[in-house]
Amino acid sequence: MEEEDECPELVPIKEKHTGPTVQIPVTIITGYLGAGKTTLLNYILTEQHNKRIAVILNEFGEGSALEKSLAVSQAGELYEEWLELRNGCLCCSVKYDNGLKAIENLMEKKGKFDYILLETTGLADPGAVASMFWVDAELGSDVYLDGIVTVIDAKYGMQHLTEEKPEGLINEAARQIALADLTIINKTDLVNESELVELRDTVSIYIYIQMKCIFLPCRVDLSQVLDLHSFDISDGSMLTITFEVPGSVSEDLFNIFIQNLLWEKTFKNEAGLPMAVIRLKGILSVQQKQKKVMLQGVHELYELDETPEFWADQEPRINRLVFIGRNLDGEILKKEFISAMSNKDCVE
Numbered sequence: 001m002e003e004e005d006e007c008p009e010l011v012p013i014k015e016k017h018t019g020p021t022v023q024i025p026v027t028i029i030t031g032y033l034g035a036g037k038t039t040l041l042n043y044i045l046t047e048q049h050n051k052r053i054a055v056i057l058n059e060f061g062e063g064s065a066l067e068k069s070l071a072v073s074q075a076g077e078l079y080e081e082w083l084e085l086r087n088g089c090l091c092c093s094v095k096y097d098n099g100l101k102a103i104e105n106l107m108e109k110k111g112k113f114d115y116i117l118l119e120t121t122g123l124a125d126p127g128a129v130a131s132m133f134w135v136d137a138e139l140g141s142d143v144y145l146d147g148i149v150t151v152i153d154a155k156y157g158m159q160h161l162t163e164e165k166p167e168g169l170i171n172e173a174a175r176q177i178a179l180a181d182l183t184i185i186n187k188t189d190l191v192n193e194s195e196l197v198e199l200r201d202t203v204s205i206y207i208y209i210q211m212k213c214i215f216l217p218c219r220v221d222l223s224q225v226l227d228l229h230s231f232d233i234s235d236g237s238m239l240t241i242t243f244e245v246p247g248s249v250s251e252d253l254f255n256i257f258i259q260n261l262l263w264e265k266t267f268k269n270e271a272g273l274p275m276a277v278i279r280l281k282g283i284l285s286v287q288q289k290q291k292k293v294m295l296q297g298v299h300e301l302y303e304l305d306e307t308p309e310f311w312a313d314q315e316p317r318i319n320r321l322v323f324i325g326r327n328l329d330g331e332i333l334k335k336e337f338i339s340a341m342s343n344k345d346c347v348e
C-alpha cells in the first residue's frame, strides 16, 4: 500500500573526500512494472549494511514513496541532481545514455560510495543497462557490474511471463528473468502455495545459471543479494580460450551460433558438460561490411558493433574470438563455429 510507505528523509548533502581508487559494485534491480523493485531497494537501504549506497533510478515511476518523494522534491526536472538519503545513501535518476558518466561525475563531486543500486523501469531490457557497464570495463572504469536481480510479482508474474507478444517484440518479463543472476519472488502473501510452486517451476525454465529464489516480504539476507560477483572471472575453474578463423562470416549465422552457445547451451566439452561462457570478446569480419565488427558479451548478453576501423586493402579478413568461462574446449568450439558459419554462406 503506497500510503504506508515511509518517505526517506532528505538531508543536505555533505562534502566528502575522494578516497583511493576502488571499483564500486553495481547491482541492477529489474522486474516488471510494480513487481516490487523499490520495495526491495527500500529494504536494502533500511537494513544494517554499513555501506554508503548510491541509488539510481533510471526514470521516475508512479509507485513508491522513494520515487514520489524524489519526484516531488525534484519536480521531475534535473535528472542528475542527487539527494542524500538516510544512512548517508544517495539517490538520483539518470537516463541510460549518460548513466556511467553521471555515476562518474557524482563520484568526482561527492566522493566514493561503497555500493550502487540501479533500479530499471519495469519495461526495461536489463541487457541494455548492463551493457553500459561492460563497455568501460576494459578502460578501467570506477564501477563494475556485480549482478542482475530480478523481482517477480507472485500474483501477476505468470501472466506477464506467458503473455503473447506481437511478432518481433520480446517479452520483457521473460527477458528480465533470463538475464537474472538472482530472482526474487515478491508478494507471496497474495497467492496460495500451489500458485507459488507453479510460478517457481515456470521461472526456473528461464534461468540458466545460479537460480535461487528468496521470498519477500521477509528478511532478505543481504549477502544473498549484494556482492554476488556474478561477473567475476577470477576463480580457478575459469578457462580462457581463443581462436582465429579466416574469412568473413554471415551476421545471421553468427547470431545463431552465439545464441546457441549463450542461450541454448548447445555446445558441450569432451566430458559432455555444457560450455558456460561468462565473458566473450572478439573482432569479426562480417560479410558486406567494410569495417571491423566488435563482439562484446557478458553471460547471456552480447552485442555486435561496427568499429570505425576499416579492413585494409591487403589485410587478410579474419575472425578472432575470446571466450572466458567454464567447461570450455577451444578445439570443439572452433569446429562448431566453422560448421555453423559454413551452414549456408561459406567461411572460405
Ligand SMILES: Nc1nc2c(ncn2[C@@H]2O[C@H](COP(=O)(O)OP(=O)(O)OP(=O)(O)O)[C@@H](O)[C@H]2O)c(=O)[nH]1
Pocket: 001, 002, 031, 032, 033, 034, 035, 036, 037, 038, 039, 040, 061, 062, 063, 064, 121, 122, 186, 187, 188, 189, 190, 216, 217
Ligand atoms: N501485498 C503485497 N504488496 C506489495 C509487496 N511488496 C510490494 N508491494 C506493493 O506493490 C506496489 C508496487 O511496489 P514497488 O516496490 O513500488 O514496485 P516497483 O517494481 O518499484 O514498481 P515500478 O517502479 O512502478 O515498476 C506497492 O504498492 C507496494 O506497496 C508484498 O510483498 N505484498
Ligand SMILES: [Zn+2]
Pocket: 037, 038, 039, 061, 063, 064, 067, 119
Ligand atoms: Zn519502482
